[in-house]
Amino acid sequence: MTQVASFTIEHTRYLDLRGRPTQPLPAFAENRDVLIALYKAMVLTRTFDAKAVSLQRTGRLGTYASSLGQEAVPVGVAAAMRAEDVFLPSFREQGGQMLRGVRMVEILLYWGGDERGSDFTGPREDFPICVPVGTHAPHAVGVAHAFQLRGEARVAVCVFGDGATSRGDVYEAMNLAGVQRLPVVFVVNNNQWAISVPRARQTAAETLAQKAVAAGIPGIQVDGNDVIAVRQVVGTAIEQARAGEGPTLVEALTYRLSDHTTADDASRYRDDAEVSARWKEEPITRLRQHLSDGGQWTKTDEETLIGDCSAQVEAAASEYLATPPLPTTSMLDHLYATLPAALAEQRAEVEEATEP
Ligand SMILES: Cc1ncc(C[n+]2csc(CCOP(=O)(O)OP(=O)(O)O)c2C)c(N)n1
Ligand SMILES: [Mg+2]
Numbered sequence: 001m002t003q004v005a006s007f008t009i010e011h012t013r014y015l016d017l018r019g020r021p022t023q024p025l026p027a028f029a030e031n032r033d034v035l036i037a038l039y040k041a042m043v044l045t046r047t048f049d050a051k052a053v054s055l056q057r058t059g060r061l062g063t064y065a066s067s068l069g070q071e072a073v074p075v076g077v078a079a080a081m082r083a084e085d086v087f088l089p090s091f092r093e094q095g096g097q098m099l100r101g102v103r104m105v106e107i108l109l110y111w112g113g114d115e116r117g118s119d120f121t122g123p124r125e126d127f128p129i130c131v132p133v134g135t136h137a138p139h140a141v142g143v144a145h146a147f148q149l150r151g152e153a154r155v156a157v158c159v160f161g162d163g164a165t166s167r168g169d170v171y172e173a174m175n176l177a178g179v180q181r182l183p184v185v186f187v188v189n190n191n192q193w194a195i196s197v198p199r200a201r202q203t204a205a206e207t208l209a210q211k212a213v214a215a216g217i218p219g220i221q222v223d224g225n226d227v228i229a230v231r232q233v234v235g236t237a238i239e240q241a242r243a244g245e246g247p248t249l250v251e252a253l254t255y256r257l258s259d260h261t262t263a264d265d266a267s268r269y270r271d272d273a274e275v276s277a278r279w280k281e282e283p284i285t286r287l288r289q290h291l292s293d294g295g296q297w298t299k300t301d302e303e304t305l306i307g308d309c310s311a312q313v314e315a316a317a318s319e320y321l322a323t324p325p326l327p328t329t330s331m332l333d334h335l336y337a338t339l340p341a342a343l344a345e346q347r348a349e350v351e352e353a354t355e356p
Contacts, residue, residue, distance in 0.1 A: 009209045011253075012233050013223035017281055019289030026232040032296050038079055038227045039287050039297070040305060042071040045095030046284060047309040048104055049258075051317055052111065056262040060321060064111050065091045069225075069257030072283035073189045074159065075099055076230025076252075080238055081157055088127040088140045088158040092189060096159070100126060104316035105323070114326055115334050133194075134164035137173035137186065144177065144184035144247070155241045156184040157234075163194025165208050174215035174249060181246035185237045186212075188249065190224065191256035196269040212249035224252030225283040255281065328354040 014029070016022050028034050049068055055061035067074065074089065074096030081087060087100055094107050101122025110117025110129055118128035127143075130136035140158035147154045164170050165188055177184050188208045192199045205211060212219030222233040230252055237248035255278040259266045266275075291297035332339060332347045339347060 007210065007213045007219075009207050009219055009221055011221040011223070012229050013226050014228040014232070015226045015286055015290055017286060019286045019291075019293060021290075025228060028231065028235075029228045032291075032294075035228070035287070035291060036296070038075060038231065039284070039291060040309075041075045041079070041095060041099050042227065042284050042287070043305055044309045044312065045071045045075065045098065047306075047313050048094065048098070048107075048316075051313045052108065053258075053262060055108070055317060055320075056111075060112075061108065062111050062113050063261050063263045065261045066258035067092045067095055069278065069282045070189060070191055070254045071095050072227035072230055072287075073187070073224045073252045073254055076224075076227045077157060077159060077187055077234050079227075079231050080235035081155070082238075083123070084152075085155045085157055085238065086125050086127065086140075086143050087123065088136045088143070088156060089129060090133070090136065090160050090164070090189070091129050091131050092161070092191075093129075093159050097126070097129075102126070104313065105319040108316060108320035109323065112320065113331075114323070115330050116323075116326065134160050134167035134169040136160070137164070137167075137170045138176075140184050140186070141173045141177050141182060144182035144241075145180065147183050148180065153242050154183065155238045156182075157187065157238065158184065159187045159189055161194060162188060162190040162192065162199055162202055162208055163197065164188075165211055166202055171211070171215070174212060174217060174247070177247040178215040178217045181244070183241040183244070184247045185234060185241055186247065186249045187234060188251040189254065190251055191254050193256050193260070193266075193270070195260045195264060196266075198270075207251060209249060209251035215249075217247045217249060219249045219251065221251045221253060224254035225281050225286065227283055227287055254283075257282065327351075 013022055014025055049066040052061060052064045053066055056064045074093035078096035078099035089097060102120050106117045106120055137158055140156040143156040190208055207221055209219035209221045220233055222229045224230055234250055237250055329347055329351050332343055
């Protein structure tokens with residue numbers, strides 16, 4: 001017998017659970033301002049999530065997917081991108097969207113059922129939130145193919161969950177990206193749960209990163225609660241893709257501390273003890289500890305930041321609540337240039353039923 005293939009999966013972490021470096025930090029992390037910007041983006045994300053959940057609980061927002069405990073993944077990913085790259089998030093990457101310039105009011109409008117929430121004033125070419133699990137992975141490959149055909153040094157960055165890695169769309173996307181050596185980076189936001197399905201029931205594979213192996217592309221694992229590691233590992237993958245060296249799959253290990261969405265009650269299928277234990281790993285305290293150990297973050301800095309974040313989030317919520325709703329027919333206005341007959345009929349019915 002001859003061994004014809006073998007593979008290893010590497011895991012990267014820079015900060016331990018108490019924020020102490022486990023190895024020399026990457027160059028960008030020597031810059032205090034860069035680390036503080038990452039920290040602020042994570043705190044703003046958490047503040048925004050809390051407000052969005054309370055808006056939903058008081059009947060002023062539709063279903064919402066919190067990113068509590070997972071903030072380092074989208075923030076680290078977005079921080080690693082250039083403005084001209086294209087971000088294709090799923091539905092839990094609001095922290096990354098915000099860092100790329102999507103306005104908080106737009107994200108609230110989206111979850112409030114308003115189509116204008118996907119018409120970003122900032123990153124015009126970033127994709128809207130993708131709720132269908134994994135269907136944006138082939139879209140990312142299409143975007144990357146366009147970059148390759150046009151000879152543009154840009155990268156498509158697509159984030160999806162652990163559950164999405166069981167979907168054909170994701171395999172097909174990785175396969176084609178591998179064959180064509182496309183400038184795309186896939187990031188698995190592995191939060192250990194897909195609604196009530198735990199990671200162990202999702203796949204028999206030891207890691208999700210190794211799903212890259214069958215596509216002939218590199219697969220790497222990173223501590224997804226260590227924003228420095230996410231920024232560094234995803235950043236390296238993005239720059240390789242930009243240089244024509246092909247795609248990468250990065251598995252970011254994190255944990256969903258919240259319910260799946262506001263329509264879920266995770267206490268029905270998950271032990272409180274598991275969740276409490278995972279709180280010790282969350283990314284914000286870890287980076288704060290690192291910054292304050294280095295004398296770079298004080299109690300006053302923290303108080304100022306909390307005040308700033310609340311003010312920004314409250315202003316966005318007020319703007320959202322003051323936005324007059326679109327007519328109900330708008331739900332049929334953004335899919336087709338020309339509405340197919342069956343939908344045109346439905347649109348007319350909606351118009352008749354909702355006209356003042
Ligand atoms: C194609 C499709 N099937 C089912 C659903 C219902 N659904 C919404 S989220 C979800 C689980 C997703 O899990 P994961 O990919 O791990 O992402 P997470 O929600 O944990 O971030 C499912 C099954 C959906 N939105 N789309
Ligand atoms: Mg998941």
